[in-house]
Amino acid sequence: MLISLPKDQLSFCLDTVEKALPTHSSVQPIENILLECHGQWLTFTATNLEQDICVKIPNIHDSSGRILLPPKIVDIVRYLPAADVNIEISFDNYRIDIKSGQSNYVLYGADPTDFPLTRSEDDPESILSLEQADFKKILKKVVFAASTDESRPAFNGVLLYFKDSQISLTASDTYRLVVQDLINENWAFEEQRWLIPAKALRELLKIMGEEGEITISPKSKRVVFKFNQVYFATRVLEEKYPDVRGVIPTAFKTRILTERKLFEESVARAGLLAEGINQAIHFSIHDHRFEVKVSSQIGKMEESLQCTQEGEDVEVFVNAKFVMDILKVLEQKEILIDFHSKNGPLVFKIPGDDSYIYLVLPIKME
Amino acid sequence: MAQVERRVIFLADMESFYASVETARNPSLRGKPVAVCGDPALRHGIVLAASREAKAFGVKTGAPAWECRRLCPWIIFVKPHMQTYIDYSLQITRIFEQFTDRVVPYSIDEQFLDLTGSAHLFGGPRQAAAAIIEKIWEELGIRCRIGMGENPLQAKMACDCFAKRSPELFFELNHDNYAAHTWPLPIGDLFGVGHRMERNFHRMGVRTIGHLAALERQALKRLWGVNGELLWLNAHGIDYSIIETGAAAPQKGVGHTATLPRDYARPEEIEVVLFEMTEEVCFRARALGKMGCVVHVYCRGADFDYPTGFSRQKRLPEPSDTAAAVYPLVRRLFRLHWDGRPIRAVGISLSELVERRPVQLSLVNDRERREALNRAADRIRERFGKTSLFRAVSLTPGAQLFHSAGRIGGHEA
Numbered sequence: 145m146l147i148s149l150p151k152d153q154l155s156f157c158l159d160t161v162e163k164a165l166p167t168h169s170s171v172q173p174i175e176n177i178l179l180e181c182h183g184q185w186l187t188f189t190a191t192n193l194e195q196d197i198c199v200k201i202p203n204i205h206d207s208s209g210r211i212l213l214p215p216k217i218v219d220i221v222r223y224l225p226a227a228d229v230n231i232e233i234s235f236d237n238y239r240i241d242i243k244s245g246q247s248n249y250v251l252y253g254a255d256p257t258d259f260p261l262t263r264s265e266d267d268p269e270s271i272l273s274l275e276q277a278d279f280k281k282i283l284k285k286v287v288f289a290a291s292t293d294e295s296r297p298a299f300n301g302v303l304l305y306f307k308d309s310q311i312s313l314t315a316s317d318t319y320r321l322v323v324q325d326l327i328n329e330n331w332a333f334e335e336q337r338w339l340i341p342a343k344a345l346r347e348l349l350k351i352m353g354e355e356g357e358i359t360i361s362p363k364s365k366r367v368v369f370k371f372n373q374v375y376f377a378t379r380v381l382e383e384k385y386p387d388v389r390g391v392i393p394t395a396f397k398t399r400i401l402t403e404r405k406l407f408e409e410s411v412a413r414a415g416l417l418a419e420g421i422n423q424a425i426h427f428s429i430h431d432h433r434f435e436v437k438v439s440s441q442i443g444k445m446e447e448s449l450q451c452t453q454e455g456e457d458v459e460v461f462v463n464a465k466f467v468m469d470i471l472k473v474l475e476q477k478e479i480l481i482d483f484h485s486k487n488g489p490l491v492f493k494i495p496g497d498d499s500y501i502y503l504v505l506p507i508k509m510e
Numbered sequence: 511m512a513q514v515e516r517r518v519i520f521l522a523d524m525e526s527f528y529a530s531v532e533t534a535r536n537p538s539l540r541g542k543p544v545a546v547c548g549d550p551a552l553r554h555g556i557v558l559a560a561s562r563e564a565k566a567f568g569v570k571t572g573a574p575a576w577e578c579r580r581l582c583p584w585i586i587f588v589k590p591h592m593q594t595y596i597d598y599s600l601q602i603t604r605i606f607e608q609f610t611d612r613v614v615p616y617s618i619d620e621q622f623l624d625l626t627g628s629a630h631l632f633g634g635p636r637q638a639a640a641a642i643i644e645k646i647w648e649e650l651g652i653r654c655r656i657g658m659g660e661n662p663l664q665a666k667m668a669c670d671c672f673a674k675r676s677p678e679l680f681f682e683l684n685h686d687n688y689a690a691h692t693w694p695l696p697i698g699d700l701f702g703v704g705h706r707m708e709r710n711f712h713r714m715g716v717r718t719i720g721h722l723a724a725l726e727r728q729a730l731k732r733l734w735g736v737n738g739e740l741l742w743l744n745a746h747g748i749d750y751s752i753i754e755t756g757a758a759a760p761q762k763g764v765g766h767t768a769t770l771p772r773d774y775a776r777p778e779e780i781e782v783v784l785f786e787m788t789e790e791v792c793f794r795a796r797a798l799g800k801m802g803c804v805v806h807v808y809c810r811g812a813d814f815d816y817p818t819g820f821s822r823q824k825r826l827p828e829p830s831d832t833a834a835a836v837y838p839l840v841r842r843l844f845r846l847h848w849d850g851r852p853i854r855a856v857g858i859s860l861s862e863l864v865e866r867r868p869v870q871l872s873l874v875n876d877r878e879r880r881e882a883l884n885r886a887a888d889r890i891r892e893r894f895g896k897t898s899l900f901r902a903v904s905l906t907p908g909a910q911l912f913h914s915a916g917r918i919g920g921h922e923a
């Protein structure tokens with residue numbers, strides 16, 4: 145069977161499904177990429193048994209069949225010399241001939257019989273559809289706060305809570321917490337919650353485009369995202385997500401408003417001297433002055449920023465990285481921070497926007 | 511050319527330390543064969559120390575009680591008093607500190623002294639050693655033997671191989687006489703050569719220290735790596751280590767190991783002991799004001815001839831000094847790595863200690879309340895003893911708390 149298509153298109157398919165290739169697996173077939181040729185379509189699939197990614201593109205070809213492509217093909221296509229690629233596949237002996245410009249490859253494919261296919265044609269209806277660009281922005285503001293430490297599995301997930309006309313996204317690693325609410329009068333959700341592995345969402349962020357819609361279809365233990373020609377399915381976590389929203393304070397003892405960019409640069413400079421697992425830097429707020437300080441075994445520094453202050457003076461120690469994380473993902477000119485004395489949380493907000501909060505617990509010094 | 515100052519390193523060793531302390535405490539034992547020995551009913555029924563008089567009958571450290579009785583029917587067994595030995599050892603350190611500020615205890619009955627800068631104050635090294643030996647005999651009634659060298663290795667060799675047999679209880683080795691004195695000695699006398707290594711050497715035809723010294727350094731490195739090279743250096747009296755007082759070095763971890771009173775085969779029993787040891791290790795971390803980042807679990811199989819067991823470690827999600835947070839990981843490591851065979855000894859340690867403060871506060875665990883509870887429990891135990899407040903599991907069969915409380919190193923305090 146002969147396939148010919150532009151290198152860019154093939155490369156897009158392979159780069160996308162590569163995100164689901166397991167780094168090492170005890171199940172041999174899934175280390176490969178499944179290629180299916182049916183009618184007018186080519187479908188590429190990879191799975192690590194937690195996530196499946198599948199890309200389907202229209203293509204004219206002369207016969208149907210299935211084959212496992214060795215994972216090396218991802219790099220091979222990336223480095224091909226010409227803009228067009230011709231692939232000749234023999235489904236009898238799984239031989240793959242790749243021709244591009246003056247370059248000729250022969251690859252040995254494999255029998256696809258044992259490849260686990262979890263994708264089904266009768267996927268449930270999507271419950272939500274959003275612009276990809278919007279969804280990307282939202283995920284970027286949320287996913288970073290989820291934990292990568294596997295000792296508390298629930299915190300490896302991002303909680304999506306649907307109710308009536310609202311969706312709440314929650315992520316936390318027990319030291320900080322993000323809550324993003326989305327409200328749309330046209331929505332009418334049945335109450336439901338899905339705990340999606342943050343790892344999958346990080347991969348999703350990498351492969352999502354800027355244009356077109358993305359749909360979300362949850363079903364028993366899986367959630368499927370569809371966008372462009374991509375089908376992205378992930379297992380959901382079955383752990384119970386602790387009720388962390390209760391820790392968000394309603395009042396504040398100190399509130400400041402300051403310029404985000406200047407603040408970010410200041411924290412970056414202070415962070416250079418922060419050390420150890422705590423990465424502690426010191427914020428001191430008094431008389432409308434916002435001092436950022438750090439003192440460690442390497443040395444010390446201090447600088448001050450302009451801010452408008454409401455409420456009492458406060459001194460607090462906090463992990464520099466946790467502060468950087470939020471300042472990097474926001475785009476607004478200004479940022480609002482509520483303090484709750486020295487051992488209470490810092491709550492970061494976007495001025496004039498109640499739908500997003502980022503809460504960080506401080507470092508207790510004595 | 512500038513003369514390099516020769517270093518003056520002493521290794522002071524206490525003769526039959528435990529037995530000597532017992533004799534010093536109870537003069538009626540003087541001149542009699544005495545063996546300090548654990549309870550013969552349990553595993554500790556072996557000789558920890560024998561007096562000179564007992565040794566004359568062939569009683570050796572490590573021999574079982576019944577064997578001593580056979581060698582010397584009128585031998586006097588004394589129960590160990592570990593706390594007293596520690597107190598004596600500290601007193602000896604105090605005496606050494608009157609001669610130099612550079613004293614490093616090597617074991618309970620051996621200490622290194624660096625008198626490079628202070629020996630001349632006492633009329634020279636030989637006179638200083640004599641003064642130390644006399645002072646310890648006068649004040650504590652214990653015979654002290656001193657080996658002198660230009661480095662710790664030479665001092666150790668001088669003490670073990672010569673000073674112990676010398677009438678003046680002192681011997682000096684240096685770079686000039688090291689070969690002449692030590693090379694004729696059997697290879698087993700070399701510091702660092704154990705039974706297994708001795709067998710290896712014998713198989714190669716290396717019977718004396720001199721034979722080893724004559725081999726090529728590279729050949730030993732090829733055979734046994736760094737350790738082989740180290741032995742070659744030992745044979746030549748070369749040792750690059752220096753005497754550092756440990757005061758400046760921070761403690762890296764807290765650990766606890768114990769040999770069980772019998773072999774444990776039931777997982778529930780082993781887990782109870784692991785739990786009790788986790789509590790003990792956490793208590794000690796708290797006493798230092800530290801928290802550990804890494805948990806290490808060690809289990810040794812019961813069968814000596816077929817060594818089994820494991821030694822594994824894992825990082826905690828966050829530093830901790832609480833058994834409630836550490837034990838789940840201990841249990842996970844145990845369940846994952848235990849092969850189901852009976853266990854003879856277990857150990858737990860907490861390492862990569864960090865200060866208790868500052869600490870990153872967390873949303874989920876009620877660390878504050880736990881800390882207050884631990885503090886209260888620690889205070890009660892400090893005042894009324896380890897058995898005044900305990901977990902109910904410590905009443906189950908196999909629990910060691912009531913057995914180990916009041917013991918040091920597995921022996922009575």
